[in-house]
Amino acid sequence: MPKREVVLHVNGEERVVHIRSADVLLDVLRVQLGLTGAKPGCENGDCGACTVLVGGQPYKSCIMLAIEGVGQSITTVEGLRDAPVQRAFASCYAFQCGYCTPGLIMNAHALVERGLAFDEREVQEWLESNICRCTSYEEIEKAVKSLCPPR
Numbered sequence: 624m625p626k627r628e629v630v631l632h633v634n635g636e637e638r639v640v641h642i643r644s645a646d647v648l649l650d651v652l653r654v655q656l657g658l659t660g661a662k663p664g665c666e667n668g669d670c671g672a673c674t675v676l677v678g679g680q681p682y683k684s685c686i687m688l689a690i691e692g693v694g695q696s697i698t699t700v701e702g703l704r705d706a707p708v709q710r711a712f713a714s715c716y717a718f719q720c721g722y723c724t725p726g727l728i729m730n731a732h733a734l735v736e737r738g739l740a741f742d743e744r745e746v747q748e749w750l751e752s753n754i755c756r757c758t759s760y761e762e763i764e765k766a767v768k769s770l771c772p773p774r
């Protein structure tokens with residue numbers, strides 16, 4: 624299958640990549656751009672370890688074609704360096720093995736950006752698309768709560 628050159632807008636930079644029409648965004652980010660924060664877990668759209676933001680919305684990059692990202696603003700966990708959500712996860716110990724953490728941080732960041740007051744049920748539902756096998760959801764909720772305005 625022939626490759627074509629396209630430009631992706633990732634973490635505020637224009638990045639040139641060479642993609643086939645069937646290439647998924649996760650692989651292009653990791654292999655061509657060296658952005659290994661998004662993790663390959665299930666690679667089936669179930670676990671959320673590969674979550675990135677596209678136009679500010681969380682997407683599972685293992686089931687998104689790279690070509691769909693052309694013309695969109697893509698943010699990976701590398702683009703959130705020193706963001707409040709990263710500091711909140713660290714200070715609340717919201718990780719254990721850490722494999723799922725980048726995806727959870729992306730999802731939590733998108734939730735916090737909505738500017739809504741903390742609602743336990745909504746946070747639980749929002750984070751359901753990210754599977755953490757270390758059962759550290761309590762700390763993750765604390766991290767999100769620390770970033771949401773009081774009700």
Ligand code: FES
Nearest residue numbers: 664665666671685
């Ligand atoms: S690796 Fe994408 S959802 Fe699991």
Ligand code: FES
Nearest residue numbers: 719721723755756
């Ligand atoms: S911190 Fe280990 S799977 Fe989530």
